[in-house]
Amino acid sequence: MRAITVPVPGLRALTATAVAALTIGLAGGAAAEISGKTVKIGVLTDMSGPYSDNVGAGAVLAARMAAEDFGGKVNGAAIEIVSADHQNKADVGSGIARRWYDVEGVDAITEVVSSAVALSVQGLSREKNRMFLATGPGTPDLTGKACSPVGVHWAYDNYALPTVATTALVKRGLKDWYFLTADYSFGHALEGEATRVVKANGGTVVGAVRAPLNTADFSSYLLQAQASTATVIGLANAGADMINAVKQANEFGITAGGKTMAALLVNLPDIHALGLESAQGLTFAESFYWDMNDETRAWSKRFMDRFNGRAPGGLQAAVYGAVTHYLKAIQEIDSDDATKVAEQMRKTPIDDFYTRNGSIRPDGRVIRDMYLMQVKKPSESKGPWDYYKVLETVPGDKAFRPMDQGGCPLVAK
Structure with missing residues (x-):
């Protein structure tokens, strides 16, 4: 290359x-x-x-x-x-x-x-x-x-994202989770940290399925998640994979059927690709928003x-x-x-x-600082790229893993 x-x-x-x-x-x-x-x-x-x-x-x-x-x-x-x-x-x-x-x-x-x-x-x-x-x-x-x-x-990082966002969702009563995870180190880590947060807040993980990076057809994975007893389907993936999973979940009527889709890593271009009609209400953690x-x-x-x-x-x-x-x-x-x-x-x-x-x-x-964001409804958006509202600011010392818990060999015990 x-x-x-x-x-x-x-x-x-x-x-x-x-x-x-x-x-x-x-x-x-x-x-x-x-x-x-x-x-x-x-x-x-x-x-x-x-x-x-x-x-x-x-x-x-x-x-x-x-x-x-x-x-x-x-x-x-x-x-x-x-x-x-x-x-x-x-x-x-x-x-x-x-x-x-x-x-x-x-x-x-x-x-x-x-x-x-x-x-x-x-x-x-x-x-x-x-x-x-x-x-x-x-x-x-x-x-x-x-x-x-x-x-x-x-x-x-994959500690901060669920610490900020998954905590908020579980505290709202969304306690039973099923994960659809990108099958490589990023997805595994994100699922693991989200599982930690769910359980620490009194929730339950009822299952998980892993999909290869750059999967175009999520139907079999989504149907497994839909058949579970979970109220929340947590997407431990990102980019085009997350976009395709959300779009196909809407097409299959999964969200209309009562399950909540929780995307654990969201970027602004993802929401642009999804459109506010499909993405409205998604709640997630972010480090920055252009219109803050x-x-x-x-x-x-x-x-x-x-x-x-x-x-x-x-x-x-x-x-x-x-x-x-x-x-x-x-x-x-x-x-x-x-x-x-x-x-x-x-x-x-x-x-x-x-x-x-x-x-x-x-x-x-x-x-x-990290921020708890929510995607606006189409009626709330005032123009192009006006997609987010900030629900909460979480200080860095609360969002990120304590240094003594990371296992970094550079840090004195």
Whole structure:
């Protein structure tokens, strides 16, 4: 898979004085510790599969916007964005990452929506001492048993999603659950965490069925769920899989027959694809909504102007936040050494339109507010992309797994 190189304008040639300083090894030159006089960031994502609308080209654009807003350079070194499609396959993703690190001089990788790919890339990044800014994957193992000193998990995870949303649904009396789960590490983790929350709040899981990634026909899985005694069918999947499952459940009359569909991971493009008529009433956890305040609207308008009028989802906005924080750390310490950058990132508070009053724990988990959202009825929407209402803000220390429960070997017992 060929990487697409996207140069960012603004590179300024080094002055003769700076070149001389580098030549004789003097410390303190503007880009003296930045390897190759370039900071190269790879957006490794799903460009063509079931998650491409939620990340894909929009994630690449968000990274480019972060580089451009930094002026195209950091401490005199050019910022370059490259991208590639991992096809949601761990071997493909790790192969691209290895080539980027070994041959193409990539300093950091971001996005990587697939949990299986992300775990592979996290291990390789640690081996190569390169920064991994995970924004799209859900597995909590990235800050648990597979944590890394050069890894940061930015947006959400499969602990926070059910902690925020499933808790709310069970407390409303929806206590008997059946799961339809994506059959790979992301889905397994999401089902496991949702099961924990259901049981902790006095509910019951009556069964589960697992479907392969990118399933087009969910009929057999939905009929098994419909035949169960559950009142709730929990969808532990995402992207096109979640959309197809909800659409087909409506076609089969499952929701009309009295069962509640609970989608555990929802992104704004999913709701756009479903339409408000089908999606109305869905309640779920999210990290961001474009129409929350003046700052989110201002950044989102810029994004929409460059993305055919499409509003950004939370996972796309997260890329901007992660890349920006990474570049600020490089600027502060005048180095792109991953270990040093990661230490600086953990020291520095996060405060931007995407994350307010956030911080990075020693295990790499970004602690930030999460939001309980509900999809509006068609009659409540005032225009294009006006899809959500915020029901509740859940503080990060309540939403995310306590650090001492994750099993991260970097954390002192």
